[in-house]
Amino acid sequence: MRREGAVSRLVRATREGRLLQVIGNRIKRRPVANHVRWHGAADQGDAVQALTTWGREMVRDKPGTILLVGSDDGVRRLVMRELSKSGVALAVLSEDELAHYDADTPVAGVLCTAVDVLGQARIAGLINAHPQLAFLRFEYVYGLDPAQRRFAQWDEYAETFFVSPVLLQDPNPYSIYAESLHHFEQKCGLRDFLDLFQMLTELVRREVPGDIAEFGSYKGHSGWLIARSLQALGSDKQLWMFDMFEAFPDEQWGVDQFWSSTHAVDFGDVRDKLAAFPNVRLVKGDFTQTLRDSAVQSLALAYIDCDSYRATRYLLDTLPDDYIEPGGLMICEDYGHPALLGNRVAVHEVMDGRKDFARQFSQFSGLYMFTKLTKGTA
Ligand SMILES: C[S@@+](CC[C@H](N)C(=O)[O-])C[C@H]1O[C@@H](n2cnc3c(N)ncnc32)[C@H](O)[C@@H]1O
Structure with missing residues (x-):
């Protein structure tokens, strides 16, 4: 998938009511990964940058292969492209393969490329239950779940105070x-x-x-x-x-x-x-x-x-x-x-x-x- 251009990202953010958030992030964030950790990703570009940064940190701290798990809505391919440029060894696993994974060579960590909350929780659960992977660094990015976007769009009380x-x-x-x-x-x-x-x-x-x-x-x-x-x-x-x-x-x-x-x-x-x-x-x-x-x-x-x-x-x-x-x-x-x-x-x-x-x-x-x-x- 082609990386989304800056203009088209701004157009999409406007349509989804997130324009100020995206512009704010562009101005405030430095470094991106740290910003994304605490404020979420405003768009796919943020997600890819954060995951790539964390991936590089993983191999720096613990040489080995990075496991990429989670559906590919574009994030995975872009992360792979960026990390491959730095010569990082990558392995893409399905959830099923992850559950049965036998690490016979060193693994640096796990990057979750699913952006939906349900998929992320499922993958984190599989990792936690895995005897070899549970204690390896695990990273994911939130803020891009399509269901949440839909919710925000339909929330007629978003700006309303209730009598409490x-x-x-x-x-x-x-x-x-x-x-x-x-x-x-x-x-x-x-x-x-x-x-x-x-x-x-x-x-x-x-x-x-x-x-x-x-x-x-x-x-x-x-x-x-x-x-x-x-x-x-x-x-x-x-x-x-x-x-x-x-x-x-x-x-x-x-x-x-x-x-x-x-x-x-x-x-x-x-x-x-x-x-x-x-x-x-x-x-x-x-x-x-x-x-x-x-x-x-x-x-x-x-x-x-x-x-x-x-x-x-x-x-x-x-x-x-x-x-x-x-x-x-x-x-x-x-x-x-x-x-x-x-x-x-x-x-x-x-x-x-x-x-x-x-x-x-x-x-x-x-x-x-x-x-x-x-x-x-x-
Ligand atoms: C988010 S802060 C708590 C904020 C606080 N409740 C407030 O709102 O003012 C989390 C705290 O949990 C403590 N913590 C986490 N795991 C702990 C553990 N196993 N034993 C003792 N403290 C722990 C950390 O040291 C940290 O101070």
């Missing part, structure tokens, strides 16, 4: 959120907080027993918001905040590797900012090792915001049966974030088989919420 119950609520979450920004740079988004605040209100109103735990606290913004909300709601629930409070652990799974050692944190600073709340406990370290030894007995709410497949998978394997109270909640903050494919894979691997949790995805915030059903309703 939080507008009628006392205490008012907007003032709590504004207060938080005197102490923290914005990390927990307002939409996340508005959904989270409703869930906290509901747990307090229903008197669900158990503590609250946050898994992934970073500099403490969302933890502070939870603590302040509990205080405003008159609840004396204990809040546990679990984090390395240092930087991300070294991640070995291919879908997670890009997190390793990012998110540097000053632990003393977080401790100082949370010191005003006597019901808050910070637990420092990898929670896949610290949770069992902590004094947490049961949870009304687990707020899961740890980004990686490994950590999410551990929590979803552990919390539902051993910690969450009937009527209690697990909230997966990361699910809706397009860059966090590992989280989505873990959610489906574990939760799809469970009938004892009701689930609701918020199209407003991107949070995926799981409520443990009480006896008689399961």
Whole structure:
């Protein structure tokens, strides 16, 4: 397939209502791959550049063949062309071939060339289940799923605000959120907080027993918001905040590797900012090792915001049966974030088989919420 020209890309972006995004990307992005990682690809050109950059990094770090998996809507051929110019060894595999792949020569990593969300999740699942490939670097690009484009085109409420119950609520979450920004740079988004605040209100109103735990606290913004909300709601629930409070652990799974050692944190600073709340406990370290030894007995709410497949998978394997109270909640903050494919894979691997949790995805915030059903309703 011929590479799409600049003019035709702009025409297509105009038709799809993405012109400003494309122009913004052209001006802002540098380097492209980094921009695409966090903001998605605006067009096929972005996708090809990002995948090519990551492919070159893969062979630099670990010489070997790059596996290309996923349908070819043009991206694959262009990536192949670019990487071949640098003499990179490539092998194209179907999903079936991937599942049965026997790596008898060194493999540098896996590039997913499918642009649809479903295909990407399927391929990531196959990689995670593959004994030789699971821990190789895995890269994909989001933002080009045709279904999402269609959705955006038809969303008649895209520019509309709904009347929300939080507008009628006392205490008012907007003032709590504004207060938080005197102490923290914005990390927990307002939409996340508005959904989270409703869930906290509901747990307090229903008197669900158990503590609250946050898994992934970073500099403490969302933890502070939870603590302040509990205080405003008159609840004396204990809040546990679990984090390395240092930087991300070294991640070995291919879908997670890009997190390793990012998110540097000053632990003393977080401790100082949370010191005003006597019901808050910070637990420092990898929670896949610290949770069992902590004094947490049961949870009304687990707020899961740890980004990686490994950590999410551990929590979803552990919390539902051993910690969450009937009527209690697990909230997966990361699910809706397009860059966090590992989280989505873990959610489906574990939760799809469970009938004892009701689930609701918020199209407003991107949070995926799981409520443990009480006896008689399961
Ligand atoms: C996106 S940040 C959390 C942001 C925070 N909830 C907020 O909104 O203010 C993700 C955090 O998860 C932590 N994390 C990820 N995996 C972890 C693990 N296995 N053990 C402890 N902390 C982990 C990282 O160190 C990082 O600080």
